[in-house]
Amino acid sequence: MRCRECGSEHEPARLSVCPDCLxxxxxxxxxxxxxxxxxxLSRRPRSLWRYRELLPLLDHGKAVDLGAGLTPLRRADRLAKALGLREIYLKDDTVNPTYSFxxxxxxxxxxxxxxxxxxxxGCASTGNLAAATAAHSARAGLPCYVFIPKGIEGTKISQAIAYGARIVSVNGTYDEANAVASRAADRFGWALVNIxxxxxxxxxxxxxxxxxxxxxxxxAPDHIIVPIGSGALLNAIAKGFGELRDLGLIEGRGxxxxxxxxxxxxxxxxxxxxGRDSIEPVEVPNxxxxxxxxGDPGDGVYALRRIRESGGFAEAPSDAEITEAIRLLGRTEGLFAEPAxxxxxxxxxxxxxxxxIEGDERIVCYITGNGLKAPEAVAPSEADILEISPTLEGPGAEILEVGAWRT
Ligand SMILES: Cc1ncc(COP(=O)(O)O)c(C=O)c1O
Ligand SMILES: [Zn+2]
Structure with a gap:
């Protein structure tokens, strides 16, 4: 292990931060x-464990493998057409074992x-990690505690319960749940995966x-788009491209x-x-x-740096734009994503x-969570459902006759 700040090197032991500078x-x-x-590679597992040389397990026979990874990369020509672009791919991580990356x-x-x-x-979770940690701990035969804030989707809690986790619901934001979980990990000697x-x-x-x-x-694609919560995902993907470049497996700057x-x-x-270098935390996310x-992303500054170094951009669409994007993705490509x-x-x-974005770039959008985890994002409106009496002659049904409904 090497410290990102001071460069000191350490054995891969029970370490959460650099012992020298934190x-x-x-x-x-x-x-x-x-x-x-x-x-x-053709003789390796059809999961992320195929890349074992660059995963931090010393005994690879001990991998807890439910089949995460090696998800489809779908070329999305209908979506590309709708957006006026040439070449879009969707990295479909909605089909992982617990339906998120x-x-x-x-x-x-x-x-x-x-x-x-x-x-x-265990873990502290905004929802998806709860299910993922619970399932993998079940597979490993270990008890699992998940700390969640108020207000996350019920589906995700149900998933974690089904996998046998103990749910600790913290009356506060994610950042508060994370802080409590961190203290519990210290006090009880638990391994909280993201802490x-x-x-x-x-x-x-x-x-x-x-x-x-x-x-x-x-x-490598020309341009990738990655969701940011804590920033860990974006930072890790950037590290992955850097390793491929260092290995000579891809060319160019990434x-x-x-x-x-x-x-x-x-x-x-x-x-x-x-144009700031520091992150101002959001008190009450909505x-x-x-x-x-x-609100206070642990790897936020590093994600910010990675975006800038790569020549990328950052956008924060509204709830309405996200809901519209769920429907656009669904109706153009048959892929149902959760808002994140x-x-x-x-x-x-x-x-x-x-x-x-220039029209001729080869773009990859990471689709990291399944729509069935947050179905309320596609609450049906009147325009979505045509109600008719149980006959094709009854009131309302005439609209089907002329093919006028929702064309
Ligand atoms: C579906 C989904 N996408 C993206 C993210 C962001 O990941 P990170 O917190 O590592 O930035 C999360 C985090 O929970 C998530 O659940
Ligand atoms: Zn250090």
Whole structure:
């Protein structure tokens, strides 16, 4: 492990931050060990564990693998046409084992917690990580405590309950739930995946860079759009592209990386737009993208830096724009995303409108969570449902005759 701030190096032990300066720790590897030839990869698991040389587990036989990762990269020509673009791909992480990208970091973190000898795991969560950690801890046979703020989607709580987790509902914001969870981890000696196992946890998400490049025939896209909550995901994806470049597996400087948050909780986007280097926390987040409602993002400054270094942009679409993006994605491509996933499409739309995106770029939108986790985002309106009596001759049905309804 290497400290991102002071550069000191440490053994991959029970470490959540740099013991010297409390800075964040990044994993590094023996890069000469990597063999990702087509032949070698074809014999590997169809999950993120295929990239084992760059995952922080010492004994790979101990991986807790529910099959997270290796999700489809879908070319989205109908969406591209609707937005006036040439080449869009959707990285469809809605089809992970618990239906969000969080299965990636959870799989790595629960595996590492086992390796480090922890007996209890858990997390602080805006919803998706709760389900992902609960499922992987069930698979590992470890008890799991999830700390959640008030107001998250009931579906996500049900999921975590079904996987046997103990739910600790904290009467406050996500940041407050996170602070309480952190104290509980210290007091009880638990491994909370995104808190004291965080340096290992974040490594799972960089597989989202590896897969996109592998799926494009070891080419990097020109531009990627990534949702931001804590900023860990964006930072990890950027690290992943950097590792591929260092390994010579992709050429060029890597994609532009743009970030997306919901209006109502956009501390990173606000800092980007204001040209600031620091993040001003949002006291009380209020966005339909509840999974991204983190007012004081732990990796916010690093995400901001990554966006700037890559030449990318940042946008914070409104609730209405996000809901419209869910429907646009659904009706053009048959993909149903939760608000935190479709926010990248809403941001893309803004970037096209502002002229920031050029029409001939090869773009990848990361779609990180499944729409069935937050179905209330597509509450039916009168325009969606035609009510008729149980006959095709009755009142209302004549409109079907002329084919006039919702064309
Ligand atoms: C669906 C979804 N997308 C994106 C994110 C953002 O990830 P991060 O908090 O690592 O920035 C989250 C976080 O919970 C999420 O649930
Ligand atoms: Zn340090």
């Amino acid at each position: 800075g964040p720790l990044d994993a590094f590897y023996d890069y000469s060990e990597v063999d990702w030839s087509e032949d070698s 969080k299965d990636r970091p959870a799989s790595v973190a629960v595996s590492k917690a086992l390796e480090l000898g922890y007996k209890v795991v 004291n196992v965080r340096p290992y946890y974040v490594e799972g998400s960089k597989s989202l860079a590896f897969e996109v490049c592998e799926q494009l025939g070891w080419e 994609p532009k990386i743009s970030g997306a948050q919901g209006q109502g909780c956009s501390p990173v986007v606000d800092a980007f737009r204001a 966005t339909i993208a509840k999974s991204l409602a983190i 996933g479709a926010v990248t499409v809403a941001a893309l739309k803004r970037l096209v409108a502002s002229g920031a």
